[in-house]
Amino acid sequence: MEPYEKIYVKPSFLKTDHGQIACETCHNGDPKDPNWQTAHKGIVRDPTFPDANKACGKCHKNIASPAKNSLHYTLAPFEKVIKARANKKDKGILEKVCQAKEKHCNACHASCGQCHVSRPDYIEGGFLAGHLFEKKPCMNTTCGGCHGGRVYGEFIGANDGYPADVHYNKKEMTCMDCHTGREMHADAMDVGTRFDLPERPRCKKCHPDVVSEKPKTNSHTIHRDKVACQVCHAVANKHCFNCHVGTDKEGVGCSKSGETRMLFKVGLNPNKTKDRPYNYVVLRHPPADPELFDFYVKDGLSDFDKLPTWKLDTPHNIQRITPQNKTCNNCHGNAVLFLQEKDVTDWEQKANVRVIVPEAKIPRPIFDRPAIRP
Amino acid sequence: MKSLLKKKGYRAGLIAVFAIAAFLGPARGYAKAKAAQAKSECIACHTDVKQLIRLSSEIEKIRPKLGTSAETFGEG
Numbered sequence: 001m002e003p004y005e006k007i008y009v010k011p012s013f014l015k016t017d018h019g020q021i022a023c024e025t026c027h028n029g030d031p032k033d034p035n036w037q038t039a040h041k042g043i044v045r046d047p048t049f050p051d052a053n054k055a056c057g058k059c060h061k062n063i064a065s066p067a068k069n070s071l072h073y074t075l076a077p078f079e080k081v082i083k084a085r086a087n088k089k090d091k092g093i094l095e096k097v098c099q100a101k102e103k104h105c106n107a108c109h110a111s112c113g114q115c116h117v118s119r120p121d122y123i124e125g126g127f128l129a130g131h132l133f134e135k136k137p138c139m140n141t142t143c144g145g146c147h148g149g150r151v152y153g154e155f156i157g158a159n160d161g162y163p164a165d166v167h168y169n170k171k172e173m174t175c176m177d178c179h180t181g182r183e184m185h186a187d188a189m190d191v192g193t194r195f196d197l198p199e200r201p202r203c204k205k206c207h208p209d210v211v212s213e214k215p216k217t218n219s220h221t222i223h224r225d226k227v228a229c230q231v232c233h234a235v236a237n238k239h240c241f242n243c244h245v246g247t248d249k250e251g252v253g254c255s256k257s258g259e260t261r262m263l264f265k266v267g268l269n270p271n272k273t274k275d276r277p278y279n280y281v282v283l284r285h286p287p288a289d290p291e292l293f294d295f296y297v298k299d300g301l302s303d304f305d306k307l308p309t310w311k312l313d314t315p316h317n318i319q320r321i322t323p324q325n326k327t328c329n330n331c332h333g334n335a336v337l338f339l340q341e342k343d344v345t346d347w348e349q350k351a352n353v354r355v356i357v358p359e360a361k362i363p364r365p366i367f368d369r370p371a372i373r374p
Numbered sequence: 375m376k377s378l379l380k381k382k383g384y385r386a387g388l389i390a391v392f393a394i395a396a397f398l399g400p401a402r403g404y405a406k407a408k409a410a411q412a413k414s415e416c417i418a419c420h421t422d423v424k425q426l427i428r429l430s431s432e433i434e435k436i437r438p439k440l441g442t443s444a445e446t447f448g449e450g
């Protein structure tokens with residue numbers, strides 16, 4: 001995007017309701033000063049962050065009030081995960097971990113403005129459409145701008161050799177068809193992870209038969225409540241194995257992450273709930289590393305093995321037919337699909353004890369039954 | 375009969391006054407906003423592509439770089 005495009009205001013914006021509000025009401029600055037340098041003194045680039053209510057709450061209180069506590073605003077689960085793993089015995093170390101988290105991890109937040117008016121800060125901003133407010137922003141710019149590394153790439157089939165999600169490919173669905181405004185704007189201060197958000201998408205909303213008492217297919221009857229939908233219907237997802245953050249010679253934050261690998265690993269469900277009663281779920285290794293903050297402080301994440309490094313995942317590359325659901329024995333007895341001790345590095349064994357599938361829990365091959373239709 | 379017509383006339387007059395006020399009120403507000411917009415240097419500059427192209431190159435020189443560090447590598 002050219003620099004001028006990022007700040008060009010379309011004249012049509014001035015005819016909209018938001019265009020009737022004087023610029024300085026939200027952005028400060030001096031509208032009478034013809035010198036751009038002095039006119040921009042005290043300018044507020046994004047008036048919707050950190051307080052969504054300040055600019056939006058007057059007219060959109062019902063949305064802005066919970067949105068300021070939403071996952072995109074607060075990234076609250078990051079804080080919970082990092083604090084769980086941080087060295088809590090030494091307050092000085094903990095403080096440095098929190099500062100590093102603030103500088104690197106919290107830089108990824110998004111605000112009302114960064115979804116509905118401009119591109120996210122993570123990709124250096126710029127108006128989506130000449131300052132026009134987009135109720136449903138364009139998913140490849142807005143969602144893909146931040147989630148392009150993994151989940152968006154999976155969804156649109158950007159990973160060589162792996163198909164796009166059937167919802168995207170065949171039904172032309174967008175991110176927002178499942179991830180509604182209700183979910184995006186929901187207060188998430190009390191949730192542990194995004195998977196616990198009551199407003200999250202659910203397959204059963206569009207596929208009620210699958211989880212009904214009497215599903216139409218044998219495989220759904222047999223596996224209902226035993227395996228997560230993605231165990232049968234997702235393909236390989238992208239795994240990262242380490243990340244180190246720091247500051248370069250010019251004082252700009254930088255990160256260094258190692259190789260990424262496309263893998264498909266099924267693990268035990270470490271946290272069974274009424275909504276997620278499954279024995280097996282799909283896992284992903286995020287860029288978690290005990291030396292993540294070593295540039296700032298040594299031994300910052302001394303409780304690293306408090307949480308699994310192979311985490312629950314919901315890959316966004318859903319297919320009706322997948323390599324593992326073609327026949328019963330593509331999964332049953334196929335140990336490679338399951339996360340085993342040998343797949344986990346020595347220092348991660350303790351952290352992942354609840355998700356590693358012991359040999360006895362790998363489903364036995366089925367010899368007396370013909371292949372059933374998935 | 376005459377007084378009834380008089381009453382009706384008053385009522386019609388009142389309705390007309392309210393209708394005109396209701397129509398002109400927002401229109402005046404809109405005109406006010408338009409007038410403020412016309413005087414705003416923010417709008418004059420941010421809707422002028424030529425000006426923005428010229429200024430943005432100046433701004434790029436002095437603006438602190440928000441971008442990613444050259445030392446960053448790997449997928450985010």
